[in-house]
Amino acid sequence: MKMKPFNMLPGKTGSYPALVLLIAILVMTSSCRKYIYLEPKDATYDQVFWTNGSNVEKSVSGAYGILRSAFRDERSYFVFGDLPTDAFRLDGGTFWNYQDLLYERRFTYSYAPYLEQSLHNWTRFYRAVNQTHLIIENTEKIDVDKFNGGQEEKNQLLGEGHFLRAFTYFYLTRVWGDPVITRESVKDPTKVQPIGRSSEAEAIDYCIEDLQKATQLLSFNAETGLGKTRADKGAAFALLAQVYAWKKDYANASRYCDSVIVSNQYALESTENYSSIWMGNSQESILEMFMKHDDANTEATDFFFGNFLHDPLVRGKASWTSWNVNAELAYQLYDTAVDERFKSTIGLINTGTPALLKYSNVNYFDPSRPQTYVVDNNLVLIRLADIILLKAEAAFHLGNEGLALQLLNQVKERAGLEEVTLSGDDLYFELIYERYRELMGEGVLAFDLIRMGKLVELFPDAYTQERISKKGYYWPLNMRTLLPQDPLLTQNEWWKNH
Template sequence: MKKYFKKSIISAVSLACLFGAVSCKKILDLQPHDATFTSAYFTDGEDANTAIAGAYALLRSTLLNNYSYYVFGDIPAGEFSPNTAYDDANANVALGQFTGLNVGPGIWNWQSNYQLIQQINLIINKVPGIDISKFTNQDDKLQITGEAYFLRAYIYFYMSRVWGDVPLKLAPDLDISTAVNIPRSPAATVLAQCLADLKIAEADLKYGYTDVSQTAVRANKGSAMALQAHIKEWMGDYAGCDTATNAVITQGGYSLLDSADYSKIFIGKSAEGIFEINIDYSQNEGLALNGGGYIPTLEAPFLAKKTYLEWPLNTSYFNRLYTDTNDIRIRKFFYQPTSSAGQTIKYSNITYADGSAQNDPRLSNNIIIFRLADIMLLRAEALNHLGRDAEAVTLLNQIRTRANTVPYQGAGSALATAILEERLRELFYEGQSYYDLVRTKQLTNYNQSFSSAQFLNGSPKGGWLWPVDPNMFKDDFTLTQTPYWQGKL
C-alpha cells in the first residue's frame, strides 16, 4: 500500500475541490508531501472540514469506480441478467464467475479503499491536536472526528463483506520512506475494530442536522447506529442489532415517505434517508453519463438516445418476488419489467447539461446506503431470531402497507422468509441484496448459478467472497489470496 500514499492526500483534496465541497485556496500552497506535510496542512477547522470533505469524495469515487457498489451488492444476487453484448464481465459475475471473462483487476483491486483509509487515518490522527479555538465550537470538532470514525468503520465493513480478511491499517503513513505492508487480518478482528470505531462515533455525533443541506449526506449518530446494526446482524448478534435498530427508529427522527413519493427517496436527502452519497447536478455533483460514465439499468425513454441496456431486469427473479400485482413498487421501481429489456428506474432523475440537444445527460440520484425501511426490516429479522415474532410482523407490515400489499400473517421460519423477500423487494438495486442472501444463507435458493460447493453455506472459505487482484502481490509479499480463489487465477 505504501506506493499509493503520496497520491492519496492529493486525490482527496482534489476531489473535494471538484465537488465544490470546500474552499480550496490553501491547496495551491501545499508543501511537498513528506512527513512535514500534515503538520503544515492540519492547522484549523477549515483544514479539518476540507479533509473530511475529501474523505467523502474519495468514498464516492470508490463506490462508483466500475459501479462496484452495485456490482458487489446486487449483481451476484441475480437481480439482473447483464447483456453479454455490452457487459460480459458482469454477465459472468451474475453467474458467480468472479474470475470469468473480462472480470479482472478493476473490480478485484482494493487500493482505492486504502487511499480513503489513509485520508481517514490522517483526520483521526491530526484533528484532535488542532486547538479548539480554531473551530467554531467543540461540537464542530467532535462532528468531524465522529464522521471519520464512522467512515473508517463503514469502509472496513464494506471491504470485509467483499473480501473477508483484509489488512487492518489504523494509523496514517506520515512518511512514505517508513511505510510498511501488513498482512490480512481476520474478518472477526476487522469487525471488532469497526464496532470500536462506532462507539467513538456514537459518542461524538448527534441525531439530526442543524444544516438541512447536509441531511443524510454527512454522517450523524443515526448513521453510526444504522451501521452498528448491520454489523451486529452480520455477526449474528441479534440482541445487539435489536438495540441499535430500535435507537435509530425511536430516536433518529426519521420517517417513511408516502408511497406516492418513492422517487424522492432516491433523489436523496429525504426524511427516510439515514446515510447516502451525494450525487446532485444542481450542486455540481451530478454523475456525467457520457465520456465513460453510465447508468446500466436505463435506456430510452428515460435516457434519451440510448438504445441498449447493459443490465436488463432478470425476469425470473422479478416474477418470483413481485407476485402481488397491487404492489406499487412494480411501477415505481420498474419499466416493462416482464419484457426482455425491463428497466429499473429507481435512479432515473436525469438532467441534460446541453438542454434540448440531450447529448450530455447528468444523473442526480444519491447512492442510498442506509434508509429507514432497511433498518425496520433489519430489526424485524433480528426480532424473528429472538422469538419476538409479533413485533417483527408489525414492522414488516408497515413496509408492506406502504407498498399496497396484503399484510402478512405468520411466524417462525415462514416469517423469516417473508422478511428476507420483503428486503429483496424493497431494497432492490440498493447494494444490499447479495449480502442479505449471504447473511441468511439463502444465496443458492435465489441465484441457482452459485453452486453449493462455491457458496459453502456462507463459510469464509467459500467463493461468495471475492478474489484479490494478483497484480498487488508484486509490491506486497505479505498478501495472500482469498482461500477459495487460490490457484484459480
C-alpha cells in the first residue's frame, strides 16, 4: 500500500508530536489497565461471599430454600411420600399423568409424562448437597469474630450444614435408592469425573457421620430461640433414629428416639389442639419447613398445600382439581366417631370427595383479588408422634412387645381412642395402620411402609417378592437426561425392564 502523505507543501517536523504520542500511550495504558480487572458490582460471588456469619446464615437459609422448592416441585414431596400409600384419589382427567403412579395401575413409577423432571430427576436435591458442602467447607474457615453470635452461632450454622446434608442424602436414598455420593463441592469444574452410584449402606453411614457431628454442634432451639423451622439437636437425634431404623439397627434407633423423648423439649399436642400442629411451632413438632404467609414476603403458596383442598375450603376450586382422601380407606382406618384425627383432619367426607385438612389455613390476603389465596401452614417434617411410633417399632423388633404396645397406646390415647391389646403380627400391622392414621398426607408414610417391609401384604397387586428384591419401591431415574452427564450412572434394577 502506498500512502502518500500530504507532502505537497514543505512542513517543519518537530519531535513534539512523537512526545505527545508517547505520553498519550503511556497515560492511556496505565489508566486503562485497572479497567481490565473489574469485579461484579451488582452481585456477590464466591471469592467475597464467605467472609462473615451473616452470609453463612443466608446460605443456610438458601439450603432450606433449595429443599423447600425441591419438595414443592410438582408437589413431589407428597408424590413420593403419600401417593405410594394409596391414601389419595386423583381425578383421571386433571391428573391423567399421575394415574400410573397409583395403586390402581400398580405403582408404575416409570410412566409419569411431563413429570419426569421432578419425579425421575434428583438434580435438585444435589443442589442442596452442594450448598451444604459449601456451608461446611467455608464456615470453618471464617473467623469466629465474624459471627455476631460468636462460637455458638458458628457451631449452630455448621451443625445445620451437617444436618441438612444428612437430611438430603437420607431423603434421596429413600426415594431413588443408591445415591451418587460426593463429599466436597466442585473445586475445578473442568476436572469433574463421572461417579458411579454408591450403596445405600454407604449413604446411610455418611448420614450418620454427619448427624453425629450435628448433634455435637447444635443446641436445642428452645435455648437458642431459633424456632422449629431450623434444625436443632432434637432434630438431629430424631433423624438419627430414623436413619438407624432404616439401617434396621433398632437398638440405636431406639436409643436416639429416647434422646428425643427424654430431652423434654417436646410433648404431644393435646387432643383438642391436634389440628394446630400444622399451624407451626407446636410443642409436638421437631422440625418444620417454613411456608407460612406474611404480607411482606411470598413464602406461602397456593398450589402446594392447596392441592388437597377444594370448594368450600377454597372458593370455587373444583374437587377434581384436588387430591382427595381415599374415602374407602379412611372409613376402614378410622373409628370415625371417636378418632380426633379423623374429625379434625379429614373433612367433606360426606361429599364423596373428602379433603385432607391438615393444611387448610387458607388466607385470602389480597382483598382486590378474591380468588387469590395462599395456604398459611408449615410443612411439619418430623414430629414427636412419629418418633414415638418409631420407638414402638424398634421395641417390637427388639422383642419388647410390651413397650411397643405402650407407646402405640400413647399415640392412640392422644387421638381420643381406647387402649388396645395386641401382639405379634397384629401388633406390627397396627403400628403400620397407626402410622397411616397419624401421618397421612405428611409426606413420610410411603418411606415408613418401605422400611416396615410389608408392601407385598399391603399391596399384593403391585408388589411381588421379585419387585421387592429388585427394590422396585424406589423411583426410576431419567436416564436420557442424566446418563449423558454421568456415564457411570445406572438405572435402578427393577426399572430396567418395567
